[in-house]
Amino acid sequence: MSSDDEVIQAIAAGSDAGLVMDFDGVLSPITDEPALSELLPGTAQTLERLAGKLSTVALLSGRPVGFLADRAMIPGVDLYGSYGLERLTDGGIDVVPEAQEWTAAVQAATRELHRELDSIDGVDVEEKSLAVAVHWRRALDRAAAEQLVEPLVARIIDEFGLRREPGKCVEELRMPLDEDKGTALQRIIRADGLRVVAYAGDDRGDLPAFRVALASGGYALVVDGPDAAEEVARVPGVHFSGPGAFQQWLRQLDDALG
Template sequence: MSRYLFDNLEDLKIFKNDPKTAIVTDIDGTISEIAPTPEKALVTKAMQNMLVKLKEKFSMVAVISGRSALNAREMVGVEGLLYVGNHGMEFLKDGKLSKHPDVEKYIPVIKKTGQKLKNGDISSMKGLIFEDKGICYTIHYRLSNPSDNPREKILKTLHGDPECKKLNISEGRQLVELKPPISCDKGTILHDIIEEYGLEKIIYLGDDITDLDAFDKLKQMQNEGKIRGSSILVLSSEIPSTVKKDSTYFVNGVDEVLKFFQWLFN
């Protein structure tokens, strides 16, 4: 079971005092408060300024998000970070965007299926938001009435569509997503970042069930002696309490993430 971060800061001084440390973080629910709609989410000026300072102090600050890489950069608003979008299927570094080589062939069927969903039976359900992210397609149901059972209806519709059998169907906080059937998650992408950049120490922050893969990969690589790492879960009422056991530490919300970043910098 993870421990409360601010009761254990002494354990993290090995990261704080080493410029080789890398910070890897999710966006929504981690460095930005969860918002009713994706476009209303905001990274505050205080958080932006802190990310700039961390980038100057440490070897790397990377952002991994379910958003597209371009949207992630636009939202975070800090140049010089490594932006990883669509759950690791695209990278944006120094203004250059690159995609996983296997995604292109699936984009047409994802767009076609997404459009069919947007115009189909579930579109009559109030509060649904349909988001085409280029590589992935997301249906948000945060604004729907829970009594309408939006999650169950969305999943039933997707699993009943023959086109979806060619794709991956996954879930996040109040959303269901269509993805290319590629073995790519936050764990594999964290592994690739560590290997490519020769990282020695890393702090990973996330808030969702999709971050479990990164927590587990970091733990595995640490046990193998390949990295010194700590994972931090940002708690919320929307994720199962079982997620808590997979991270090293936890904090209570985005404000405490900012507080931790301030401690790291000073």
Template sequence: MSAEALEAQTTAGAEGLSAIRARPRQALIGFDFDGTLSPIVDDPAAARAHPGVVPALSRLAPLVGTVAVITGRPAATAVEHGGFAGLENLLVLGQYGRERWENGVLQVPEAPPGVAEVRAKLPQILQNAPEGVTIEDKGLALAVHTRRAAEPQVALDRLRSIVAALAERTGLVVEPGRFVLELRPPGMDKGGALRALVAERGASSVLFAGDDLGDLTAYDAIDALRKEGVPGVKVCSSSDEVTALAERADLVVDGPPGVVTVIEALASALA
């Protein structure tokens, strides 16, 4: 995708791109990690950023006000798996904004008590789960993955009510995703993190790229910001597993390689 071909499919998205081009130093460019900067893999621990991500972000970051990764993963994990440690002008908000990594400094709050209770009880209630179901401990949240099960969607549907009941008992909420059910404290979402960062940085325009259901709150935030006079762009890293984002996006690209192309095109347009 050349800089000239970086065109949104909606009028609002085109206005957002124009605003970013006009005042890049006041722009906030945000990205989800898994499925957006990193291909989805069976084992979350094996996820790594697409090889084009770091070079592309290295070009873009000096040209705009803020480049941020907003992810449900722990911030330190995203930095490690993304290869972001050496990148300048990059902010990583982990655990939906509860954790923050910037300039090599990591800030992590104490986990609510419900998380410890889920950590203790979740293995017990999953004893009879289908083979291949795994638990990912994110520190401030825990995720149940079914991607490695023989029938991932069947396993997910079977476990949904059990996980929801545990979340209710422990004061947590369930965030569904691509063959995953995540139990996390309430009040944690990417939309809130994005809005807070826009306010903190005084951003006059915003772009966010995501791929999964957890990214819809960031889309909601952009819709709200537009009504408040802040132009925005919603980019979807598309997949066959989730279509809800593509239906609302201003620009739909083909997975992480497409997102890399968008980053490169933005850098070329602003250079």
């Protein structure tokens, strides 16, 4: 298992190094209200400095790229949303062509989830452009909310042909494409010609990216939290106690790069 100092030394050893990160739970604390998620103070400035020193600094999130643009439009930082299906460019938002075929199914599933769940206190339906998610973090009885949500999600997934992605107090319904954060990270590595890459994440949706980073000879940076899934806690890499600790590491990396 690598140490945080070893990762810093590897990234600092050459100019063709990249740092790719999730947003929620990594650069922003998990919030009961998903829409209130935002960067920790000072993080944007650190990322901007790092972007001037590394070949690639990027955010790769399950959130829509528009959400990232509203909260993390940082010079030099690339933004990939919807698990890499979207990328912010100078000309707007580029979407993987295959995603267009499933837009209507996602929209129909979103309408059904709103109809079934909008009246349930503490349960929120989050529209995510190319996906839809159901959160129950605000529920007073999370276990009861999960028991309510899971069979509904299973039915809607079967009805509309979507794919289930579970997370921390959330069920996400995604397009059934052979695309995830791992395939997105592979594209970033190839397109940017990265010699070494470190990927930072905190949830099950990050597991494919952790695997790709490690398989490429790079590093997994795992930001642990109180609701961390067991498979995430077992990822071989550098583990941080939360977004605050990861932010401190980012500052150490910035200092090491000079």
